[in-house]
Amino acid sequence: MIVVIKSGTPETEVSRIGDELSTWGLSPEKIVGKHKVVIGLVGETASLNPEQIQEISPWIESVLRVEQPFKRASLDYRHGEYTEVVVPTPNGDVIFGNNSPIVVVAGPCSVENEEMIVETAKRVKASGAKFLRGGAYKPRTSPYAFQGHGESALGLLAAARDASGLGIITEVMDTADLDVLAQVADVVQVGARNMQNFALLKKVGAQSKPVLLKRGMSATITEWLMAAEYILAAGNPNVILCERGIRGFDREYARNVLDLAVLPVLRQLTHLPIMIDPSHGTGKSDYVPAMAKAAIAAGTDSLMIEVHPNPAKALSDGPQSLTPDKFASVMDELSVFGKAVGRWEQPEAILA
Ligand code: PEP
Numbered sequence: 251m252i253v254v255i256k257s258g259t260p261e262t263e264v265s266r267i268g269d270e271l272s273t274w275g276l277s278p279e280k281i282v283g284k285h286k287v288v289i290g291l292v293g294e295t296a297s298l299n300p301e302q303i304q305e306i307s308p309w310i311e312s313v314l315r316v317e318q319p320f321k322r323a324s325l326d327y328r329h330g331e332y333t334e335v336v337v338p339t340p341n342g343d344v345i346f347g348n349n350s351p352i353v354v355v356a357g358p359c360s361v362e363n364e365e366m367i368v369e370t371a372k373r374v375k376a377s378g379a380k381f382l383r384g385g386a387y388k389p390r391t392s393p394y395a396f397q398g399h400g401e402s403a404l405g406l407l408a409a410a411r412d413a414s415g416l417g418i419i420t421e422v423m424d425t426a427d428l429d430v431l432a433q434v435a436d437v438v439q440v441g442a443r444n445m446q447n448f449a450l451l452k453k454v455g456a457q458s459k460p461v462l463l464k465r466g467m468s469a470t471i472t473e474w475l476m477a478a479e480y481i482l483a484a485g486n487p488n489v490i491l492c493e494r495g496i497r498g499f500d501r502e503y504a505r506n507v508l509d510l511a512v513l514p515v516l517r518q519l520t521h522l523p524i525m526i527d528p529s530h531g532t533g534k535s536d537y538v539p540a541m542a543k544a545a546i547a548a549g550t551d552s553l554m555i556e557v558h559p560n561p562a563k564a565l566s567d568g569p570q571s572l573t574p575d576k577f578a579s580v581m582d583e584l585s586v587f588g589k590a591v592g593r594w595e596q597p598e599a600i601l602a
C-alpha cells in the first residue's frame with residue numbers, strides 16, 4: 251500500500267503521518283521522488299482500510315493498494331517514478347535508468363591474468379564502456395571446467411580499475427565471498443543460476459553496493475521481480491535487472507532466447523533499471539550486434555557485452571566474445587541507435 255503525500259506538505263507533517271502509521275504496528279518507508287513524497291507500507295496491509303488512513307491528515311492525497319506480489323519493486327510503489335541507480339566509479343558517477351545515457355558494460359567472461367584484464371579494460375574504455383565486467387568466481391556447468399581464479403582475480407580487477415578508471419562488475423556465488431568481493435566490485439552481480447538463492451539475495455540486500463540481478467534461465471518475470479524484492483526488502487534500494495536469455499526448445503543456433511519483450515513489460519511493472527546481455531543471450535558473437543541494437547531500440551538502460559582479447563583462447567565463453575577491435579566498431583554502430591533514442595553520451599563527454 252502507498253500513501254501519496256500532497257506536494258508542499260511540511261516535513262513535520264510527513265513525519266507525523268509516519269509516526270501515526272507506526273503506532274498502528276506498520277513500518278512506514280518514506281520515499282522521496284522527484285515529484286512526490288510517498289509513504290510505502292509493506293506487510294499485513296490486507297485488513298487496512300484506505301479511507302481510515304486518509305483521515306490521518308488533510309495532506310494525504312490518496313491511499314493506493316499495490317496489487318502485485320512484489321511491492322517495493324513495483325512501479326506503483328514509487329508512484330510511477332523510475333529509479334536512478336547512481337554508481338560512483340573512479341571516472342565519476344554513472345547513472346543507470348530513468349532515461350539517462352545507455353551504460354555499456356564490457357569485458358571478458360573470466361578474469362584470466364593481469365595482462366588480459368588490464369588490456370581489455372583500457373580498450374573497452376577507449377570505445378566508451380563505463381564498466382569492466384569479469385568473473386573471479388565462475389558458475390560452470392561442469393565441475394571440471396575452469397572455475398575462475400577466485401580471490402586472486404579480485405586483485406587483478408582492482409588493478410584494471412586503477413589502470414582504466416572503469417567501475418567493476420563481478421559475480422558473487424557464495425555468501426562467504428561477499429565481503430571481500432564487495433571491496434573491489436562497484437556493482438555486485440548475482441548470476442542467473444543464483445537468482446533464487448535466497449540466502450545470497452538477503453546478504454547482497456544487506457550490504458551497500460548496488461546489485462545486478464540476472465534473470466534465471468527458467469525464471470518467470472514475476473519470480474525475477476520477487477527475487478529483486480528480497481534485495482530491496484533487505485534494505486538495498488539499488489538493484490539493476492539483467493535479461494540474459496531464457497531456455498527455449500531450440501539451442502541449435504542460439505544458446506538462449508533473448509527475451510527483449512521484458513523491456514516494455516518491465517517498464518509497466520517496475521521502476522528498476524534494465525540491462526540486456528546479448529552475449530549470454532545468444533551465445534554467439536555474430537549475433538551480438540543485432541541484438542544490442544534491438545535492445546537499444548526497445549528502450550534498454552544498459553548493455554552487457556563480453557569482450558576478450560583472444561576469443562579463440564578464452565577459458566570461458568569464447569564463442570560469444572567480441573575482440574576489442576570488433577567491440578570498437580560495434581560501439582560506433584550502437585552510437586547511431588543510441589543517438590536516435592536520445593540516450594548516447596556525446597564523445598566530448600567520454601573524452602573529458
Ligand atoms: C556471466 O555474466 O558471466 C554469467 C555467468 O552470466 P549468467 O549468470 O547470465 O549465465
Ligand code: MN
Pocket residue numbers: 359360530556566567
Ligand atoms: Mn560468460
